[in-house]
Amino acid sequence: MSIVDKLKWRYATKKFDTNKKLSPPQLDQLLEAIQLSPSSIGLQHYKVLVIENPEVRAKLREAAYGQPQITDAxxxxxxxxxxxxxxxxxxNFISLVxxxxxxxxxxxxxxxxMVLGTINSRTPEQLLLWAQKQxxxxxxxxxxxxxxxxxxATPMEGFDPAKFDEILGLKEKGLTATVIAAVGFRAxxxxxxxxxxxxxxxTELFIHI
Ligand SMILES: Cc1cc2nc3c(=O)[nH]c(=O)nc-3n(C[C@H](O)[C@H](O)[C@H](O)COP(=O)(O)O)c2cc1C
Structure with missing residues (x-):
């Protein structure tokens, strides 16, 4: 299948098969793909949490309008x-490079x-927006x-970020929940x-100039 065929195959899954789990190599590959994601100047302005704990997921589901993918993926x-x-x-980024x-x-x-100049020239609100875009x-x-x-996979922004931050203790880590994805296998x-x-x-989406 070409990548286009695969993008036609995918859809925002609403009902996951609760018995089917990603194998460790599948999860590894998916996380490695995320790790390889490009970001502005390469700063990777986020952390990525992988949540499996059922009790935590039950709380998160409540803070996500009860969406079942939160617990079932x-x-x-x-x-x-x-x-x-x-x-x-x-x-820290420069040290890593x-x-x-x-x-x-x-x-x-x-x-x-360049990195410090960019960071220092932005307000805290602009820095957060920049990080969230990444x-x-x-x-x-x-x-x-x-x-x-x-x-x-289901990309999701139907959740209350403040509640997610509280449940996951993200504020203390200097983080804020921005967008989430449930991953697994469709029912x-x-x-x-x-x-x-x-x-x-x-013809409506693309403008060729
Ligand atoms: C940023 C973003 C947030 C979304 N939030 C939700 C969500 O909270 N719940 C949900 O079921 N689908 C959510 N979706 C899925 C979209 O509704 C879906 O991608 C869109 O309707 C196109 O359908 P398809 O992905 O099945 O092709 C979201 C998609 C994106 C990209």
């Missing part, structure tokens, strides 16, 4: 944006100036990668899997 993935990006965050590429930190002075890019990579791997009787995809026609 194999795993719940939470993209939590960095809520307090600061100079220290930028400097130096370590991984095996270069002197000093040789990265130009990059460091989380959505990672969500997109997850959705497409899951389809490629034959795994079902045979999920009627949504049979619906014809609704997408605006290419």
């Amino acid at each position: 194999s795993q719940l993935i939470i993209f939590a944006a960095e809520a307090n990006m600061d100079e220290a965050y930028g400097k 130096a370590d991984i590429r095996g270069v002197e930190r000093e040789s990265l002075a130009g990059l460091e100036g 989380a959505y890019i990672a969500l997109g990579v997850l959705v497409a990668s899951a389809a490629d791997l034959g795994i079902d 045979d009787d999920d009627q949504y899997s049979k619906l014809v995809k609704v997408r605006r026609p290419k």
Whole structure:
């Protein structure tokens, strides 16, 4: 199947088969795809929580308008944006680049100036919005990668972020729940899997200049 065929196969799963779980290698591959997601300057302005604990998921479901995917999917993935990006965050990133590429930190002075300049020129609200946009890019990579791997995924923003933050203790970690995805395998009787995809026609969606 081409990637386009796989994107036609995927859909926002409403009913998961509660007996089917991702194998450890499948979960690993999916998480590695998320890890490889691009982000602005490569800062990866978020953390990704993988939730399996049934009690925690029951609480999260209540904070997500009772949506069943929260408890019934194999795993719940939470993209939590960095809520307090600061100079220290930028400097840590530069240290990581130096370590991984095996270069002197000093040789990265130009990059460091750019990273810190970008962070310092933005208000806390702008920094949070910036971080949240990156989380959505990672969500997109997850959705497409899951389809490629034959795994079902539901991207979701129907939840109360403040309640999620409280249940998961995210504020203390300097994070805030931004967008989530339930991953697993569709139930045979999920009627949504049979619906014809609704997408605006290419002539309306694309503007060629
Ligand atoms: C950011 C985002 C948030 C979404 N939130 C929810 C949600 O809370 N619950 C849900 O069942 N579907 C949710 N969806 C799924 C969309 O409704 C679905 O992707 C869209 O209708 C297109 O259908 P398809 O993905 O099945 O092709 C969300 C999708 C995205 C991208």
